[in-house]
Structures are given as C-alpha cells and as structure tokens.
Amino acid sequence: MPDAMVAASLSEATSGGTTQQVDVAVVGAGFAGLYLLHRLRKAGFTTVVLEEADDVGGTWYWNRYPGARCDIQTIDYSYTFDPELESAWKWSEKYATQPEILRYFGFVADRYDLRRDIRFHTRITAATWDQAAERWLLTTNEGATVSCRYYIMATGCLSAPKPPEIDGVKDFKGEVYFTGRWPHEEVKLAGKRVAVIGTGSSGIQSIPLIAEQAAHLTVFQRTPNFALPAHNGPAPADRVALLEGDRASYREQARWSLAGVPWPQQMAVSWQLSDAERRERLDEAWAKGDLVYILTQLWADQGVDVDGNALLADLIREKIHETVKDPETAAALTPHDHPFGAKRPCLDTNYYATYNRPDVTLVNLRQEPIKSITASGIKTDERTFDVDVIVFATGFDAMTGAIMAVHPITGRGGKSLSDVWANGPQTYLGLTVAGFPNLFMITGPGSPSVLSNMAVSIEQHVDWVVDRLIAMRETGFTAIEATETAQAGWARHMADCATLTLHRLANTWYTGANVPGKAQGVMPYTGGVGPYRSICNEVASGGMLGFRLTGPNVAEQCNDGEIVRLQPDVRLVLNMLADMKLPPLESFGAQGARDFLAEFNAARPAGRPVGEVVDGTLPGTDGPLPYRLYRPTTPGPHPIVVYFHGGGWVLGDQESDDPFCRDMCRRTGMIFVSVGYRHAPEHRFPTAAEDGYAATRWIAEHAADLGGKPGPVMVAGWSAGANIAAVTCQLARDRAGPQISGQLLVCPVTDCTFDRPSYSDNATGYFLTRSLMYWFWDLYCSPADRTDPRASPLRGKVRSAARRGCRLRRSHGCRGCAGRAT
Numbered sequence: 001m002p003d004a005m006v007a008a009s010l011s012e013a014t015s016g017g018t019t020q021q022v023d024v025a026v027v028g029a030g031f032a033g034l035y036l037l038h039r040l041r042k043a044g045f046t047t048v049v050l051e052e053a054d055d056v057g058g059t060w061y062w063n064r065y066p067g068a069r070c071d072i073q074t075i076d077y078s079y080t081f082d083p084e085l086e087s088a089w090k091w092s093e094k095y096a097t098q099p100e101i102l103r104y105f106g107f108v109a110d111r112y113d114l115r116r117d118i119r120f121h122t123r124i125t126a127a128t129w130d131q132a133a134e135r136w137l138l139t140t141n142e143g144a145t146v147s148c149r150y151y152i153m154a155t156g157c158l159s160a161p162k163p164p165e166i167d168g169v170k171d172f173k174g175e176v177y178f179t180g181r182w183p184h185e186e187v188k189l190a191g192k193r194v195a196v197i198g199t200g201s202s203g204i205q206s207i208p209l210i211a212e213q214a215a216h217l218t219v220f221q222r223t224p225n226f227a228l229p230a231h232n233g234p235a236p237a238d239r240v241a242l243l244e245g246d247r248a249s250y251r252e253q254a255r256w257s258l259a260g261v262p263w264p265q266q267m268a269v270s271w272q273l274s275d276a277e278r279r280e281r282l283d284e285a286w287a288k289g290d291l292v293y294i295l296t297q298l299w300a301d302q303g304v305d306v307d308g309n310a311l312l313a314d315l316i317r318e319k320i321h322e323t324v325k326d327p328e329t330a331a332a333l334t335p336h337d338h339p340f341g342a343k344r345p346c347l348d349t350n351y352y353a354t355y356n357r358p359d360v361t362l363v364n365l366r367q368e369p370i371k372s373i374t375a376s377g378i379k380t381d382e383r384t385f386d387v388d389v390i391v392f393a394t395g396f397d398a399m400t401g402a403i404m405a406v407h408p409i410t411g412r413g414g415k416s417l418s419d420v421w422a423n424g425p426q427t428y429l430g431l432t433v434a435g436f437p438n439l440f441m442i443t444g445p446g447s448p449s450v451l452s453n454m455a456v457s458i459e460q461h462v463d464w465v466v467d468r469l470i471a472m473r474e475t476g477f478t479a480i481e482a483t484e485t486a487q488a489g490w491a492r493h494m495a496d497c498a499t500l501t502l503h504r505l506a507n508t509w510y511t512g513a514n515v516p517g518k519a520q521g522v523m524p525y526t527g528g529v530g531p532y533r534s535i536c537n538e539v540a541s542g543g544m545l546g547f548r549l550t551g552p553n554v555a556e557q558c559n560d561g562e563i564v565r566l567q568p569d570v571r572l573v574l575n576m577l578a579d580m581k582l583p584p585l586e587s588f589g590a591q592g593a594r595d596f597l598a599e600f601n602a603a604r605p606a607g608r609p610v611g612e613v614v615d616g617t618l619p620g621t622d623g624p625l626p627y628r629l630y631r632p633t634t635p636g637p638h639p640i641v642v643y644f645h646g647g648g649w650v651l652g653d654q655e656s657d658d659p660f661c662r663d664m665c666r667r668t669g670m671i672f673v674s675v676g677y678r679h680a681p682e683h684r685f686p687t688a689a690e691d692g693y694a695a696t697r698w699i700a701e702h703a704a705d706l707g708g709k710p711g712p713v714m715v716a717g718w719s720a721g722a723n724i725a726a727v728t729c730q731l732a733r734d735r736a737g738p739q740i741s742g743q744l745l746v747c748p749v750t751d752c753t754f755d756r757p758s759y760s761d762n763a764t765g766y767f768l769t770r771s772l773m774y775w776f777w778d779l780y781c782s783p784a785d786r787t788d789p790r791a792s793p794l795r796g797k798v799r800s801a802a803r804r805g806c807r808l809r810r811s812h813g814c815r816g817c818a819g820r821a822t
C-alpha cells in the first residue's frame with residue numbers, strides 16, 4: 001500500500017494529546033512551507049504544516065517594523081510554479097511593503113486552500129527519529145504529537161532573533177521593540193526619544209521612518225554597512241517588459257543564473273575599464289536601485305578579487321560622503337572593514353540623508369561602546385542617553401538558529417543535531433544531514449539560500465525534495481540518508497567555492513560571526529544558483545549519489561561518493577568546454593590544435609596589469625628563443641622565476657599562460673620570465689628540455705640586466721611546462737648550475753607510465769583526456785626515450801623534496817593533477 005494511503009488510514013484527531021499520523025510534517029508556513037504543502041498535497045502525501053504564528057507569512061509575518069520591504073524586485077520575489085497565479089496577482093511597487101507581501105501569502109493560502117492543513121500557534125518542542133518505525137515523532141507545545149515519515153524544516157534562514165547581548169535590558173523602564181518581532185498593534189513613536197541599536201538591513205530600512213516620527217532618534221552603530229538607494233516606485237518598465245515578453249524564458253533564466261535573478265554573467269574586468277567607465281557603471285547602478293544588479297553587473301572581478309572590489313567600494317564611499325553633510329558623521333557611516341558584498345549590503349530610502357536631520361544623532365560604538373542599558377536609557381563609555389523607546393535591530397542567529405536552537409532534533413542512534421553541528425553546520429547540499437534520515441531542510445546551510453533570490457532557491461529545493469519523495473514511493477524506499485562521504489565532499493566543495501569569493505574576509509551573519517560563541521565559516525553555498533541546481537540534478541540522475549536508500553521490501557541502495565570532485569573554477573572551465581561540444585583536440589592535428597588554442601586564448605579576458613611586460617629573445621642551444629618578462633610594480637630588483645607554459649610539449653608559447661603569469665607576478669612580487677621553448681613534433685625530445693635548461697642558464701646569468709636579483713632563480717611550470725621545470729632543476733644540479741632556489745610545479749608531468757589513477761579515473765570527460773596525453777607523448781618522445789630522466793624526471797636522482805610533486809596540491813588543495821604521473 002502506498003505510504004500516503006497507510007498514513008491517511010492511520011490519521012487521528014489533530015489535537016488533544018493524540019498523535020497525528022502523516023506522511024510529511026513541515027515546520028513553518030512561510031514562502032517555503034506554503035509551496036511545500038501545495039506540492040506535497042498534489043503528489044498525494046498527507047501533510048501537516050506546524051506554525052508558531054497565528055497566520056501564514058513566515059519572516060513576513062514577524063518582521064513588521066516601519067519600512068520593512070522586500071529588497072529583491074518583487075516581480076522576481078514571487079512564486080513561479082503556477083502561471084495562473086502569476087497572472088492573478090499584480091505587485092503595486094518595485095519593492096513591495098511587508099503588508100503587501102503578507103497579503104500575497106494570504107492570497108496564495110486561500111487560492112490553494114492551504115490553511116486547513118496548517119496548525120497555527122504550534123511550536124515543536126522535540127523531534128526524535130524512531131529507527132524501528134522509520135518515522136519522526138514530533139512533540140508540540142499544545143500537547144498533541146505528530147508522527148511523520150518525512151520531516152521538513154521550512155523554517156527560513158533569518159527567523160531566530162539574536163539576543164541583544166547587552167547588560168541591563170531588563171532594567172529599562174521604557175518600551176523595547178525588536179525589529180524581528182515587531183508588535184501587530186500600532187507602535188506610537190511620535191514625540192518620543194527613540195534609540196535604534198543596529199545598522200543592518202532592518203535598522204537601515206526603519207531608521208528614516210522612525211526619524212520622521214520620533215522627537216529625537218539616536219542610532220547606535222557598531223559597524224557601518226553599505227547601503228544603496230532603492231528608488232522605489234513602479235516596477236521598472238524594462239524588467240517588466242522582459243518578464244512579460246516571455247515569462248517562461250525569464251523564469252528559466254532566473255533558475256540557471258548565479259543569484260536567482262536573470263542578469264547576464266558580466267565579462268568585463270575592472271582593469272579593462274577606465275576610471276570614467278567604472279564611474280559611469282556605478283552611476284548607472286546607483287540610478288537603477290537594484291541590489292542584484294550592483295552586486296553582479298559592474299565588473300566580473302568585483303566579487304572575487306580584493307582589488308577589483310576596492311575600486312567599487314571606493315566609489316560607493318564617495319556617494320556616502322556626497323550625501324551626508326557632516327564629515328565626521330559621514331566618516332563614521334562609511335564602511336572600511338569589509339569588501340563590498342561580503343557583508344549583506346542594504347537597499348535604503350533616504351538612509352544617509354536622514355543623518356542630515358537636526359533631530360538624529362549617530363553614536364559610533366567603535367569609539368564609545370555601550371556599557372549597559374539603564375532604567376532611563378543607554379550608557380556608553382562616554383555618555384548617557386535618556387530615551388523612551390529602544391528598538392533592537394540586532395539581527396538573527398542566521399541559517400542554523402531556526403533549525404537547531406528552536407528544538408532538540410535527535411537522529412539515528414540518539415545523535416543530537418546540536419552536537420553534530422557544534423563546530424558548524426554539516427550538510428549534504430544544504431538539504432540533508434548524515435545521521436538524520438528523512439530530515440530535509442529548505443534553503444539550509446550549504447545551499448545558495450541567502451546569497452540568492454530566495455524565491456527561486458525555495459522553489460528549486462521544494463521541487464527537488466518532493467520529486468525525491470515521489471521517486472522513493474514509486475520504488476518502495478521508505479528512508480533516505482546522506483552518507484558521511486558525500487557530506488564531507490560537500491563541505492570541501494563549499495570551502496573551495498568560498499575561497500574564490502570575498503565572503504571569508506568579513507565578519508558577518510553569513511559566517512556566524514554575529515553570534516558570540518557560534519562556530520564560524522561561510523554557511524551559504526557561494527557557487528551560485530544555476531551551478532547548484534545542476535549539481536542537485538546530477539545527484540538525482542546519478543542514482544542518488546551520496547545517499548543511502550532503504551525500505552522494507554527492497555534491497556538497500558547506496559551509491560556512495562562525492563558529487564563534486566573538481567574545484568569550482570576548474571569545473572566551470574570544463575563545463576564551458578563540454579558545452580562547446582568540440583571534437584577531441586588531438587583530432588585537429590598539431591597545427592590545428594595550436595590554432596584552436598590561440599583562438600581560445602584570444603577570447604579570454606585580458607590578464608591583470610603588472611608593472612611592465614617586456615618581450616625579448618634569448619640565445620637557446622640552437623638559435624634564439626622568445627621570452628616574455630613580467631615585472632611587478634614594486635621597486636626592484638626582484639627575485640626571478642623562469643616559467644614554462646603548458647601544452648603537452650606541442651602547443652602554446654611564451655604568451656599562452658599570460659593571465660597566470662601576471663597573476664603570479666602580482667601576488668609574489670617576483671619577475672616571471674615565460675620562455676617560448678620549441679615544440680614537438682617539429683622538435684622532438686629532448687629539444688624542449690634542453691631549451692628549458694639553456695634558457696634558465698641564460699636568465700640566471702643575466703638576472704641583473706633583466707632587473708632581477710642576481711643569484712639563484714626559481715623555476716616554475718604548468719603541465720608539460722612543469723615537466724620542463726623539473727627536468728631543468730636536475731640538469732642544473734648535474735651540469736654545475738645555475739643555482740635553483742625552488743620549483744613550482746602545477747599539475748606536472750613527471751613520469752611516462754600510464755598506470756596512474758588519473759589515467760583511469762579521469763580518462764575521459766575532461767579536456768585533458770587519456771587519449772590526448774597519449775597523443776602528446778607520441779608527438780614528443782619515442783617510447784624508448786621516455787624513461788630518460790629528461791622526459792620522466794621522477795626517474796632521475798630525486799631528493800625527497802623534489803618527490804612531493806605539485807606543491808599547490810598540498811598548500812592550496814589542488815586536486816587537478818590527482819596522481820597524473822606525479
């Protein structure tokens with residue numbers, strides 16, 4: 001009998017101490033909970049939604065403070081699952097107010113008759129997994145319990161307010177309000193002295209409106225935040241036209257975009273734009289009043305590179321100083337402690353201008369921290385402020401708070417979720433946790449969630465989860481659990497992604513830094529909505545990779561493994577190459593492959609500026625060899641690195657790794673000399689190796705002429721270039737110089753045998769396939785010569801240090817070479 005029918009037949013009364021039996025219990029009747037209920041019901045699952053509030057709306061039910069609005073354009077912040085719903089509702093503004101959004105949820109609840117399966121005023125007090133029954137047992141504040149096969153947390157990411165952590169709140173005799181728990185009845189502030197503590201989105205939205213009402217407003221700011229004008233009004237005509245022109249395509253683009261709103265991937269990089277062009281872009285973004293636009297559309301490196309970000313942050317800082325008249329107040333309001341976007345920026349209406357009012361005071365808590373709250377107001381290190389009202393806009397225990405702190409969740413073997421997450425949330429895909437079967441989270445930590453348009457992420461999660469439940473029902477499985485391997489792999493992938501962004505450089509609620517004692521780490525998935533969607537789809541199409549599925553009458557299925565083994569940037573490039581559906585590179589022939597590489601490289605963004613780039617020639621063993629020298633901006637002389645490009649001894653030249661050489665030159669402060677050695681098949685082994693050695697010798701001898709430090713040089717290379725670098729080291733040792741200070745080998749080819757794991761594990765499906773490696777070897781070197789240490793340096797005399805192969809692998813977690821002949 002299908003699970004749904006069993007559950008339905010067991011259903012009992014819903015209150016009064018009885019146990020309600022359902023297939024699925026959902027916590028929360030906000031954006032996620034409502035859609036879940038709708039989909040689960042349509043799929044035939046008996047479902048109950050448990051909600052603490054007395055109506056639907058979730059975060060929009062609780063956050064009723066003055067000025068509370070959406071800060072993603074509301075045409076994007078809507079359900080998209082039903083085109084009829086879309087045409088039945090029209091938003092009145094670009095950024096809808098909280099009351100309008102709440103009306104929308106009421107409208108949705110009525111339209112699909114959802115309220116009859118929602119138990120309001122119900123708080124869950126404990127959730128325990130019963131392994132024998134393969135069900136969750138939920139106890140609630142109202143006595144009645146719920147037994148469910150699947151337990152789904154639709155609790156939202158920002159729904160557990162953080163305590164203010166300031167002494168004396170209880171002593172205060174005036175009124176106290178929290179933005180995240182604002183009263184339903186009108187709060188009268190007229191004629192009162194009001195204090196607002198906190199300048200995140202909630203503070204920044206409410207401060208201008210509170211200032212309009214209060215006799216005097218004092219804002220207590222610990223960390224200034226970046227805020228941009230919302231320019232609210234009707235939805236912009238161009239966006240509406242785009243949506244209405246082809247609604248289905250607009251929605252689909254949003255689903256595959258990086259942030260959940262259809263904007264293209266920005267390709268221009270900051271250093272390709274002049275100052276005037278960058279300013280023009282910022283002014284355009286400023287006039288648009290769109291958070292996603294300004295976070296993604298100015299230049300491609302704004303969110304991943306400190307320097308590219310600083311160019312943008314400086315322009316925004318100028319805007320703050322242009323608006324705020326008092327220079328000291330402007331300086332205090334200007335953020336300097338985090339890259340723009342690393343902490344959630346805010347959309348505002350008149351925020352900065354509010355500080356020009358005579359009845360508004362800013363207190364900079366970095367200069368005078370709050371000591372305590374007293375009966376009459378707030379005492380800092382330096383002053384006392386008597387106030388009638390204190391508004392705490394102090395934020396949330398984000399992402400994990402609502403899941404973990406709300407009630408004890410006890411999984412398989414009595415494991416407590418609080419213990420499992422003691423050092424930070426562990427999840428697989430942000431959806432599930434190993435050890436907690438049949439527990440799902442919607443937009444949990446480890447998913448794009450708060451770094452995306454939540455509407456898109458919620459629908460993706462709900463669809464994915466419900467589709468999995470349907471598939472399990474069809475195949476007879478009754479329990480699903482993530483494996484430890486999959487979860488650990490996801491943590492690694494999360495960390496790899498976060499390393500590429502600037503989020504790790506800011507103390508924010510994204511990282512848990514806003515809650516004293518909370519474990520810290522970037523909690524949302526930073527790899528983007530579209531890539532995340534494709535990963536979730538891959539999990540499903542790959543036989544539920546990373547999950548163990550069990551059921552009473554079916555054999556256990558466990559397709560264990562990691563869903564993403566590649567680093568995200570490598571994956572991105574490989575996916576781009578895969579999308580091009582190219583024939584194998586080796587089928588082009590040597591010249592064809594070189595032409596392809598030249599064309600491919602011409603299309604990539606220009607590398608970053610360095611102090612100087614000089615092209616020259618140096619004497620090789622058999623005539624001149626070209627080189628390109630990259631000099632840092634810092635005063636010399638600089639240490640020298642002799643660099644050999646990749647390309648299987650067949651492709652590339654001294655310019656082909658240009659962005660990498662520029663980047664390394666900037667980061668290391670060293671001169672990089674990229675050598676154009678001769679290629680196979682025209683010049684077979686040992687030409688490349690001997691050219692490499694001759695070039696290194698000449699560069700070392702002419703270090704001072706090149707602006708470098710005389711003395712030992714370093715060698716570096718990528719792939720076959722790293723082979724040449726490693727060989728050069730040995731030749732330098734055996735032929736009495738030059739002196740080598742170190743070698744940097746990136747994915748080096750160090751041996752000629754093909755029995756390494758990468759030749760089997762990564763044989764196909766990657767750009768550098770096994771057959772391409774065979775082809776490179778065949779063009780470069782006869783089988784008889786391959787064991788020569790000048791072709792396979794691992795066979796030479798190697799001391800232990802040289803054996804370690806790819807140094808990046810250890811220091812930067814590079815898994816690209818994963819055993820390929822190293």
Ligand code: N01
Pocket residue numbers: 068069070071072158164165166179197198199200201202203204205220221222223344365370393394395396450509514
């Ligand atoms: O909370 P926050 P929020 N003493 O954590 C300060 C979403 N949202 O409710 O930065 C003094 O951002 C704290 O200072 P610091 C949105 O994603 C969306 O404003 O920790 N100050 C900070 O200034 C947003 O990012 C909308 O040094 C203390 C402020 O309080 C997220 O919710 C609207 C303090 C908290 O800012 C959270 O926003 C509102 C203390 N003890 C919110 N403790 C939309 O528009 C904290 N602070 C959709």
